Amino acid sequence: MKKTVKLTVNGTTYERDVEPRTLLVHFLRDELGLTGTHIGCDTSQCGACTVSVNGQSLKSCTAFAVQLQGAEVMTIEGLAKEGELHPIQQGFWEMHGLQCGYCTPGMIMQSVQLLDRNPNPTEEEIRRGIEGNLCRCTGYQNIVKSIQWAAQHKNQGQTEIPEASAPKVDPQPIAPVP
Amino acid sequence: MIPGKFEYFAPTSVSEAIGLLGQYGSEAKILAGGQSLIPAMRFRLAQPEILVDINRIQGLEYVRETDDYLEIGALTRESAIEKSTIVQQRYPMLADTARVIADPLVRNMATIGGNLAHADPANDHPATILAYNARIVAEGPGGERIIPVDDFFIGIFETSLERDEILKEILIPSPPGGSGGAYLKIERKVGDYAVVGVAVQLTMEDGLFKSIRIGLTNVSSTPMRARAAEALLVGQTPEEALFDKAGRVAAAECEPWADLRGSEEYKRDLVRVVTKRAIRKAIERANGVL
Structure with missing residues (x-):
């Protein structure tokens, strides 16, 4: 028997009749057409489906849509405002924080929570904060740099990203992962 | 899927x-x-x-300390336990446990009550809660009852909760002076179940082990205590040779099986080593080192 679920996604309120077994990720992708949230592993491990619910990040493959009655959901589509990238999105752009891009929406959504809770994370805190998000391309080095870039620019309250801070090639050899 | x-x-x-x-x-x-x-x-x-x-039931998410207990609502999220100042300062073994469960995203949702009621021997809280000698508060149609943790886990994925009972609260006895505890987990990678986990909670008095409880993760079909190792230690003077013996006894009394995380022999040897390390760390904490 279908249940009516009413929730807000990226500022728009939606009401849909869904089967209780509909996972949040399927609701977002199939009911609302918000395909920025990816399905990676389907086993609650990879974090590609990460979204924010009432300010907390979660794996949207591991929650039923009916559980989120009245919730405020934010997906990757809701981050950029008026055509301007969120500082974390910009950070991934500047520091080449992605290759294939499959993990990126989840990685960015988790980074949003990470910087909300801890605006000045150390490298270790960043690595710990994204433990639930897997990337198979980058080795995480540039993802960590992207989040560091975002932390730095977010704290300066900078909304405009100057052209001069375009990607730089890091001449340092890559440090081993601790 | x-x-x-x-x-x-x-x-x-x-x-x-x-x-x-x-x-x-x-x-x-x-x-x-x-x-x-x-x-x-x-x-x-x-x-x-x-x-x-x-999740729509109000009033089941809290961590608070009374004179006798740390009281934890069954719906309290692992992330809240991890961040709780009382837990970090007064119940470091519980903080050790919460921070190694799965990953930060899972911890935002996962609850301590669910972790216990699921009674998966691979879960981390059972070993810790056994070591703390906690009490489980359950409510059924006839009202509340308190279940001592030693009577709670009765089989694989099986607890002594009745079908119409709900786990409401976990009560962890306030540790007396001279107490310390530690939970150490060996995992192949972040987010995986433990290959082996060891929880040790002890109280020292006049330089001797006054009491000690050891819980083990993922080395038996039901969450278990290393009772023989505990018995070996109580009343003794802490010293390296004794820790070594306790590790060997714990390795002998657990019941691991071979799987993708390792052979039986490997897991027993990890229990031996990690038990020693956890005892050392618990003693350090009893001596005021966090």
Whole structure:
């Protein structure tokens, strides 16, 4: 028997009749057409489906849509405002924080929570904060740099990203992962 | 993967939830954080016909200390336990445990009550709660009852909760002076279940072990205590040769099996080593080193 679920996604309120077994990720992708949230592993491990619910990040493959009655959901589509990238999105752009891009929406959504809770994370805190998000391309080095870039620019309250801070090639050899 | 069909209820009180459990019996399953249940449902390893979602019940998420106990509401999220100042300062073994469960995303949803009621020997809280000698508060149609943790885990995925009972609260006795505890987990990678985990809670008095409880993760079909190792230590002077012996005894009394995380021999040897390390760390903490 279908249940009516009413929730807000990226500022728009939606009401849909869904089967209780509909996972949040399927609701977002199939009911609302918000395909920025990816399905990676389907086993609650990879974090590609990460979204924010009432300010907390979660794996949207591991929650039923009916559980989120009245919730405020934010997906990757809701981050950029008026055509301007969120500082974390910009950070991934500047520091080449992605290759294939499959993990990126989840990685960015988790980074949003990470910087909300801890605006000045150390490298270790960043690595710990994204433990639930897997990337198979980058080795995480540039993802960590992207989040560091975002932390730095977010704290300066900078909304405009100057052209001069375009990607730089890091001449340092890559440090081993601790 | 899409779970099987079920009917969904979201009660707003404990009594309403108990009523639903009574009405539907073994067809009903409680949905708390869902971080073990929903994956199991996606694989169709679990196919409950009725889901009773208790997340709408107010007043089950808290961590507070009274004179006798640390009281934890069953719906308290692992992330809240991890961040709790009382837990970090007064119950470091519990903080050790919360921070190594799965990953930060899972910890935002996962609950301590679910971790215990699921009674998976691979879960981390059972060993810790056994070592703390906690009490489990359950409520059923007849009211509340308190279950000593030693009577709580009775089989694989099986607890002494009745079908129409809900786990409401966990009571951890306030540690007396001279106490310390530590939980150490060996995992192949972040987010995996433990290869082996060891929880040690002890109290020192006049330079001797006054009491010690050791809980083990994922080396038996039911969460277990290393009772023989405990018995060896009580009343003794802490010294390296004794820790070594306790590790060997714990390795002998656990019941691991070979799987993708290692052979039986490997796991026993890890129990030996990690038990020693956990005892050392618990003693350090009893001596005031955090």
